Amino acid sequence: MKTIKEISERIRKGEVVVVRADEMPEIYEENPKKAAREVDVVTTGTFGAMCSSGVFLNFGHSDPPIKMNRIWLNEVEAYTGIAAVDAYIGATQLSKDKGMEYGGGHVIEDLISGKEVTLRAEAYGTDCYPRKNIETTINLNDLNQAVMLNPRNSYQRYNAATNSTDEIMHTYMGTLLPEMRNVNFAGSGELNPLTNDPEYRTIGLGTRIFLCGAKGYVIGEGTQHSPKTGFGTISVAGNLKEMSPEFIKAAVIPNYGTSLFIGIGIPIPVLDEGIAKSTAIRNRDIKVNIVDYGVERRKRPIVGETTFEELLSGKIIINNKKV
Structure with a gap:
């Protein structure tokens, strides 16, 4: 067990051990107890279109x-x-x-x-x-x-999108080809802050974060926050005058509208083995539903399930067909 105070003291002394979220799984698999004891902070981050900003x-x-x-x-x-x-x-x-x-x-x-x-x-x-x-x-x-104030940012995960109709669809998930000829997805997978702390033991009201190149804060749960289903969100704020154009980009989504790519980073203190385990998640462990956007309903049908690792590979299987 470690405390935030102890980790902060190690930071001040220059003795802190920091690893990236994509490095933690291998460290944890080698020796879970040693990982919890020796790693102090796991850095997480995401950069994506966040319309609610x-x-x-x-x-x-x-x-x-x-x-x-x-x-x-x-x-x-x-x-x-x-x-x-x-x-x-x-x-x-x-x-x-x-x-x-x-x-x-x-x-x-x-x-x-x-x-x-x-x-x-x-x-x-x-x-x-x-x-x-x-x-x-x-x-x-x-x-x-x-003052940047974003009601809903950093989705824990998000459904992948496909299109079963015989016409091209233009959506906030991008352009979807007819007859399920492509699948679009979003997110940073194993790097995502909320994926690495799904129980919100270290992320909450007042948590200091990296926001578009500046210091920002979590100011509460985000709108549509649904942690029990794996769709957690956070609301964040920061000083626009301190931000950098390197970590924020306006976007045009064809035939849909405009959005804003937001860069968010959150350091997660490794207080115990439980947090060490949650920060050791891999892309292969992250399940993603594939949803048919061709059905004009609020609750669209799920046509398959995949993993973030498979999505990143560029090829997945839907209904026994390679996409």
């Missing part, structure tokens, strides 16, 4: 002041139903003039990259906020605050 922005007041009723950033509308010059821009909101070619995720990446963004706002005017419109350019340094 966005940023709270505070623009500061103009002169004369304005109570923004509607606002667009590079013609992508942001939510303004809060205070006078606060807004929330979501990753999947589409551009008014470019449609699916550009969205909220692109605005966020542009801000992090130091680019100028056009701000346009309308208002109905009040005695204390008389101004009715404004148009200007801003960059990240002009903002009082820019």
Whole structure:
């Protein structure tokens, strides 16, 4: 048994033993007790499209002041139903003039990259906020605050997708060919933070994380969090001004919309043999359902089961057919 305090002290002394999640299985298999005793931290991470992401922005007041009723950033509308010059821009909101070619995720990446963004706002005017419109350019340094707050990130795992119809389908899982001619999947498998701590013994409210190149925090369970079925999620927050464009990328999903690839890393302290065992999971141990997106229902049928290892190989079997 080890404590967080003991591991933190080893970090301060430079004596900590840190391994990646893909290294831990071999270490554990050689000697489980030794792995639990000698490994202090297992690093985990994921990088993928996380649609449930966005940023709270505070623009500061103009002169004369304005109570923004509607606002667009590079013609992508942001939510303004809060205070006078606060807004929330979501990753999947589409551009008014470019449609699916550009969205909220692109605005966020542009801000992090130091680019100028056009701000346009309308208002109905009040005695204390008389101004009715404004148009200007801003960059990240002009903002009082820019806080990334993502309601649902880092899915523990996700179903793979296929298409039984005779037509091409365009989905948030990508383009699916007719008659189950391909399977699309997402996730980081054995590297995933929640897969390595499925009982949430070390990941929870206040956990410090790596978020898009900056220090971030877990602020609670994510929306649609379902740990008992293996579909856990987390809600996270961090300072956009400290983030790096290297670890965040806007995306266009053909004929579906826009999204945002988010980089998340979480160190898992190895407190005992139980955590050592959970961090020793391999891709071959991770079961993935294959779901038919060709059926227009909320609960789509499962047409097969595979493993993350088989998905990464590029070939799986569905109904006795190699895909």
